[in-house]
Amino acid sequence: MIKLDSKAPQGPLAEKWSKHKAEIKVVSPANKRKLDIIVIGTGLGGASAAASLGELGYNVKVFCISDSPRRAHSIAAQGGINAAKNYQNDNDSIFRLFYDTIKGGDYRAREANVYRLAEVSNLIIDQCVAQGVPFAREYGGLLANRSFGGAQVSRTFYARGQTGQQLLLGAYAALNRQIAQGSVKSYPRHEMLELVMVEGKARGIITRNLVTGEIERFGAHAVVLATGGYGNVFFLSTNAMNSNGSAAWQCYKKGAAFANPCFTQIHPTCIPVHGTQQSKLTLMSESLRNDGRIWVPKKKEDVEKIRAKKLKASQIPEEDRDYYLERRYPAFGNLVPRDVASRAAKERCDAGFGVNDTGLAVFLDFSTAIARLGEQTIRERYGNLFQMYEKITDVNPYKEPMTIFPAVHYTMGGIWVDYNLMTTIPGLYAIGEANFSDHGANRLGASALMQGLADGYFVLPYTIGDYLSHEIQSPKVKTDTPEFEAAEKSVKEKIAKLFSIKGKDTVDDLHKKLGHIMWENVGMARTKESLEKAIVEIQALRKEFWVNVNVPGTDKEFNQELEKAIRLADFLELGELMARDGLNRHESCGGHFRVEMQTPEGEAKRDDEDFAYVAAWAYTGTDKEPELVKEPLTFEAVHLAQRNYKD
């Protein structure tokens, strides 16, 4: 039975982190040199952590599945990064950022963690500027800001529509500096396939060299998981094609509790699905909602004409347009949080007002902003996004509104961690999207970049020292031990089994089936029936996978089908846990919308009496029901209330 101890410090909210830092132990420079740390993943969390730990003097090994650390999917984040600088004098503060984040997450995150995130947010911006990140600036030379959903202040820093890219290049540069100095060793095109535990502690990993197929062993005094989210369980998502949940899932099966797996973010502004051959979905940044207005026609006959291509959106007069977000949520308008905007789009489309041939699209219109500011200003702000949109859809968004629809984008759930970011396995840490900690049931825009860098630059480098201070007597971890032997054997057996099946279905065929089950039953609207159905169907599909998958080629070569098969095998288990978690959580909160639980206006209806807790799931064995362990959420600084974006 797993026991959850959040280790959140006592005392006033604003003093918790300072107090905690003063109390935890540090490791001397001479001892840091003797300690090894493995970091898996090189996105914002992994790259910033590996670089910072290297700077501190630890021996770091960093692994990624791409050909270079710079390719990690943080690179694709577009809109920006939040910080409580209050440079705009609009009454922003650490408390306000904290409050917006807790409220945006529908009161399902741990207060102490969220406050710390807001507290270190300002340091991140300073750090990135010092690294040479070319943030957008005003003519006076100072930093510019814009607004994101769920906030009434302008606190988002950005670098055109490529903020994630620029922040990652900053962290990657810091990482490169450490690689050059020898404190970090980089292993690109290596995938972690197993966690190795020795006497109950995380002591290493088994990897597959993706070019040669070689299975390798690596030992360390601590292991840091920075492997991102699991949105690709849906097959179609805005995640990169290679993003996967396997490293996290292997840790779960070794004893790390998995928290709130059903909390999935469906992002409201993505380019709609065009057909069955599609491989992934493309996000259009939330920043577009600063100047874009979302609408559908008021009249059904206009909808019909648009679908039949007899009418253009620009020809519909102002009075016949339903700017439904502005109508329903006057105070926040187009800048309501993502879960609210996505559900509102679904509501209009379900009512028959969807504006493309599939009926699953709404307009995102810039004509008002272009009339007010001129095309040049809009081009400066969003030029690359408009170009991307036009290349994909063949429609010029300066002339006609974009069509958009919600798509899977981010997972708030993840490996359970305490205040130190340590999982329920001693010596195993999880940072960034891979953990569950800061976003509750819905993440606000521009907060993922903030969390990844907060964890990597300013939280983990402090908290990991507390654990490692007890490891200074531990010798180098040897990898020729029975524990490593057994872990390597299980990896090799799994691979051999996959090749032995020689079935008829390709990995992609099966993955598409899983994605369909997930989207239909564990997507934007969930019911008891749909979730129960999903569990049964996923179990059946998992059986089918293990008798009917076709993995071509051999193990000892660059084999992308094998990579995909290993990841899908894990998604087929993870998907079931998501459905199970959603079934247990008989309330609507944030991105988790149970149809049975809604207000008369159709808003998410929480049940704080029964569900103000983190649902952490513990693995109990193959095909056995996992055990639910609850971490109660207590709120000292905020008052729980129905989220209100109307006034």
Place this chain on the structure above:
Amino acid sequence: MNLKLKIWRQKNAQAQGKFVDYTVDNISPDTSFLEMLDILNNNLIKKGEDPIVFDHDCREGICGMCSLHINGHAHGPDTDITTCQLHMRKFKDGDTITIEPWRSRAFPVIKDLAVDRSAYDKILQAGGFVSVSTGGVPDANAIPIPKPDADESMDAAACIGCGACVATCKNGSAMLFVAARVSSLAKLPQGRVEAARRAKAMVAKMDELGFGACTNTGACEAECPKGISIAHIARLNREFLSAKLKD
């Protein structure tokens, strides 16, 4: 659309490669180029043949993972995009499309259409950073930066490290890649401090790794999916010269 494909197949770095002909049918013009290859691979696996290896990841033109020389052009016939953003509507029904990996001495083929670009990481490790550690830095607004400088820095920083410039250059030079990084940092006060040293170290590493010299043909700029200007090469040369003069 029905298409004929001539695709470079190569078992591994040591093996001799060759073109192999394939056909794909019933492709929608709205399909992306890589989705077309996904469809081909799915068909090949079902026929018991080895699927074609190609690098790809974000499929939205930002990670720099996808490559491919398509009909003689890096990232294909369209402008200002990567291969993953190329759509089949840019081709005609019945077309024959030739698909090759990046061809450059510094980027050896790993398998089929995937190449090894680790030389790029090595160049950046030689100096493509500002030497600051985490913590202890000034407030982000302590040093105002003129907007045009920040904008120009961002123009250069848009490089995605895909390697199209090297693959296109007849000399296999990485000058545009190196220049983009040098120029982006040199335009900011934070990066200015080490500008000359950085230029020297990165150029030396580029030479060491077997990239060719720049002869100003401008082909790199024409094929760059992010429209990085060769004006940055002029800035790199200036930084490099000033470093050399101090030697």
